[in-house]
Amino acid sequence: MNRKILAIIILFFIPILPIISTAETANLRGIDTPNDNGGSIILEWEVDTEFPRIKSYRIFRSEVTIGDMKPIGNAEPGVNRYIDNKVTRGKGYYYIIQTIYNDGVVANSPMIGPVVPKAQWFDKSLLPTAGGVLIISGILIFFIYHAKSGKKLTIRRIPGLEAIDEAIGRATEMGKSILYVSGIGGIRSMATIASMNILSRISRMAAEYETPLLVPCSDPVVMNIEREIIRNAHMDAGRPDTYRQENVFFITEEQFAYAAAVDGMIIREKPAAIFYMGAFMAESLILAEVGNVSGTIQVAGTDSITQLPFFIASCDYTLMGEELYAASAYLSKDPLLLGSLKGQDIGKLIVIACIIIGVILQLLGYQWFTNLFR
Amino acid sequence: MFNAIGIWVAIGLTICVYSFLYKDNPLFKFAEHLFVGISAGYLLAIAYHTNFLPYIYYPLKSALTEGKYREFSVLIPSLMGLMLFSRFVPRYNWMVRWPFAFLMGYSAGVKIPVIMQADIYRQIQGTIQPFGDKSSLWAITNAVMIMLGVICTLIYFFFSRERKGLSGGLSEAGIIFLMIGFGASFGYTVMARISLLIGRVDFLLQNIPFINSIVSNGR
Amino acid sequence: MKRQIPLIISFVCGIFMLIQFFIPHPGFISVYRGILNWARIIGVFALIIGIGTLVRLHFRRITRRSPGWFYSVVVFAGLIVTASAGIIGGTRGKLFVWIFQNINIPLDATMFSLLAFxxxxxxxxxxxxxxxxxxxxxxxxxxxxxxxxxxxxxxxxxxxxxxxxxxxxxxxxxxxxxxxxxxxxxxxxxxxxxxxxxxxxxxxxxxxxxxxxxxxxxxx
Known part of the structure; x- marks a missing residue:
């Protein structure tokens, strides 16, 4: 054959070859992202290992079948996935992926579509979490209402909680006030909510003994609720006349300004008992050390793990973690609330069982059980 | 000038706060009250710009002037906010409970799944995952120790059983783990706090001219 | 009735917030965001009452000439100057920033450093x-x-x-x-x-x- 013609034919085929090949191998697929709010589409394609000459991929999108393809993003060679986040739920989209080679040649994949992003009504990836919530809540609710049947529950002694009575008694004997610090957490911290429940019990006892209770607050919402709690406690104790709303007041949300002010109160008001219950950060020790030096009886309770050592070192008694949440039930002696403590114990047994089963399965080489807890 | 005054103010206040270590005194009282006043004022200003204006004032303004009637929805929470003031009117003070019920219900519900995932599931997973790595004896021993530690600590928190027999022994072991854990976290923070103190002392040394001249002459 | 309504509000809000976690649908997400904003708005009113209690406490100390009433004047001075500097001059205003940098930050850092002792x-x-x-x-x-x-x-x-x-x-x-x-x-x-x-x-x-x-x- 004439060499010239052969050369022309070869030159003609070189740029076409990759086009044909990539069009075949790119194998573009588009799917609606599962478990989302309908705000994205996932594009996937096969990385072409035969062509290490790929420079990059370019993704095009259109909202109609023909034409109007606009570039929406790029992907590096070796990457086989692109998430299109700029889509509207319920609309159809068409895609093309363009492979760009080092020598400047470009090749388009066939167009795919329409891919319609949809919102899901349930995030299936959260199924194990939902199961856990249902099981734990079911157990707790069962034991709460089971307790109603009148079956007696034994609850072990918790020294920190018995100390609360002792501290209030001491303040009453000395004719001095009680200081209640509910931490620096806001209403969204569960420790703060637990603290408010404890406050309700303590303020009732204080109201019965007519011992003044001072509550400096660091969160305005918490302060408002605590005022109501204390007012209710006084009514329950049959002493609405002794309720002093000015004893519950806001100082500031600023952590250390709050700590400075409470330190000042500890030194100047000289309360006979101080309770620190709730969520705390670094100010914990600034408060508890000053209280310790002033010789006050101090009972702390928190689930802030980093602050527990400081409370343990500075306070007479410390409620750790779950004990904080158990306190209100324990102090109230209400069977419904005590029932929940039994439920929590069963919860812990389930957790221990899960750990043991998980360890055995993991040792046997089964990963699926561990993956449930992701 | 403005800056020079600022540095002197900062030096003075730093000394006022440290004077508390000796005992409560007028200098500390001054610093404490100033701190409270200023931080409350700061809070008010920030709340005005980041909460009041964008979430109450502007929506209402656009509802009234631009006819965006949907924005009137801010009236519902505003009304709930106003209900907080009903406490001051004895006849209507029951109204204060509505916003409280809303806030408490909302906080209680939003936390349950988050806690389930982060504080229970992740911790279980973290405890069993290391058993997959059977390459070294040390790794497995450590994993066993952590697992026993977690179980004993959990048993320590049992409420419906007296601490007797096996559960008593395990909960004793739980206390040992707890105390070592607390000690470790105590020790871990010591250096960070000392470096804060060094930072403050350094600030004083750098900025008090008299001390600064001695320090720099000595260098 | 007065007792039932708060119970219902708590229950409905709690259950809604609990299940919205599992539902990615935009309808739920926008209600969730709405509720977050509501809580924020109620917070503004709570803050006004909160600052009110602080003002009342110190106002009474001043009017009754209680021991240390002068310090209550300091609280007022700090509160009024900072709040008005921030509200009128904006949070980037010169005076507001000056107060923050030269009073707030040093006091904060010094209180924090007390922890070493x-x-x-x-x-x-x-x-x-x-x-x-x-x-x-x-x-x-x-x-x-x-x-x-x-x-x-x-x-x-x-x-x-x-x-x-x-x-x-x-x-x-x-x-x-x-x-x-x-x-x-x-x-x-x-x-x-x-x-x-x-x-x-x-x-x-x-x-x-x-x-x-x-x-x-x-x-x-």
Whole structure:
């Protein structure tokens, strides 16, 4: 054959070859992202290992079948996935992926579509979490209402909680006030909510003994609720006349300004008992050390793990973690609330069982059980 | 000038706060009250710009002037906010409970799944995952120790059983783990706090001219 | 009626917030965001009442000439100057920024640094307690502290026999690391799981209206 013609034919085929090949191998697929709010589409394609000459991929999108393809993003060679986040739920989209080679040649994949992003009504990836919530809540609710049947529950002694009575008694004997610090957490911290429940019990006892209770607050919402709690406690104790709303007041949300002010109160008001219950950060020790030096009886309770050592070192008694949440039930002696403590114990047994089963399965080489807890 | 005054103010206040270590005194009282006043004022200003204006004032303004009637929805929470003031009117003070019920219900519900995932599931997973790595004896021993530690600590928190027999022994072991854990976290923070103190002392040394001249002459 | 409505509000809000976590649908997400904003708006009113209580406390001290009433004047001065500087001049205003940088930051940092002294006194007390718990706490604290500073390794290398140092040149650091990632981690996890169960239980009691000290006295 004439060499010239052969050369022309070869030159003609070189740029076409990759086009044909990539069009075949790119194998573009588009799917609606599962478990989302309908705000994205996932594009996937096969990385072409035969062509290490790929420079990059370019993704095009259109909202109609023909034409109007606009570039929406790029992907590096070796990457086989692109998430299109700029889509509207319920609309159809068409895609093309363009492979760009080092020598400047470009090749388009066939167009795919329409891919319609949809919102899901349930995030299936959260199924194990939902199961856990249902099981734990079911157990707790069962034991709460089971307790109603009148079956007696034994609850072990918790020294920190018995100390609360002792501290209030001491303040009453000395004719001095009680200081209640509910931490620096806001209403969204569960420790703060637990603290408010404890406050309700303590303020009732204080109201019965007519011992003044001072509550400096660091969160305005918490302060408002605590005022109501204390007012209710006084009514329950049959002493609405002794309720002093000015004893519950806001100082500031600023952590250390709050700590400075409470330190000042500890030194100047000289309360006979101080309770620190709730969520705390670094100010914990600034408060508890000053209280310790002033010789006050101090009972702390928190689930802030980093602050527990400081409370343990500075306070007479410390409620750790779950004990904080158990306190209100324990102090109230209400069977419904005590029932929940039994439920929590069963919860812990389930957790221990899960750990043991998980360890055995993991040792046997089964990963699926561990993956449930992701 | 403005800056020079600022540095002197900062030096003075730093000394006022440290004077508390000796005992409560007028200098500390001054610093404490100033701190409270200023931080409350700061809070008010920030709340005005980041909460009041964008979430109450502007929506209402656009509802009234631009006819965006949907924005009137801010009236519902505003009304709930106003209900907080009903406490001051004895006849209507029951109204204060509505916003409280809303806030408490909302906080209680939003936390349950988050806690389930982060504080229970992740911790279980973290405890069993290391058993997959059977390459070294040390790794497995450590994993066993952590697992026993977690179980004993959990048993320590049992409420419906007296601490007797096996559960008593395990909960004793739980206390040992707890105390070592607390000690470790105590020790871990010591250096960070000392470096804060060094930072403050350094600030004083750098900025008090008299001390600064001695320090720099000595260098 | 007065008692039922708050119970219903709590229950509905609680259940909605609980299930929205599992539902990615935009309708739910926008209601969720709406509720977050509502809480923020109620917070503004709560703050006004909060600042009101602070003002009232100090106003009474001044009018009654209580001991130390002068300090209440300081609170007012700080409050009024800072709030008006921020509200009128904006949060980037010169005076507002000056107050923040020269008063707020130094006071904050100095209060924080007091912890160095308080930690020392707390540790000393633990040292004197001589109970098993306190001893364990202290030993772990010392091990971790030494492992985190260069002097720990330095002392080890200076004091220990050379053959040991050759084997493990950074023993204090490694031991500290082990205490943190071993026993400390185990204790943390145990506390976290227990507290989480307690928190879920507390949440449920609020949603179900069993724990309702915040909106009803039992006599009503």
């Amino acid at each position: 308080f930690m020392a006194s707390a540790a000393y007390r633990a040292f004197r307690a001589r109970t098993l718990d306190a001893t364990l706490l202290l030993i772990a604290a010392v091990i971790v502290m030494f492992g985190r500073v260069p002097i720990g390794d330095f002392l080890w290398q200076a004091v220990a026999p050379q053959s040991w140092v050759d084997k493990v040149p950074f023993l204090p650091e490694q031991v500290a690391e082990w205490v943190m990632s071993g026993p400390n981690m185990a204790a943390r996890r145990g506390i976290m799981i227990g507290a989480a169960l307690g928190a879920i239980s507390t949440s449920l009691k609020i949603i179900l209206g069993i724990e309702r000290s915040h909106f009803a006295s039992s006599s009503q």
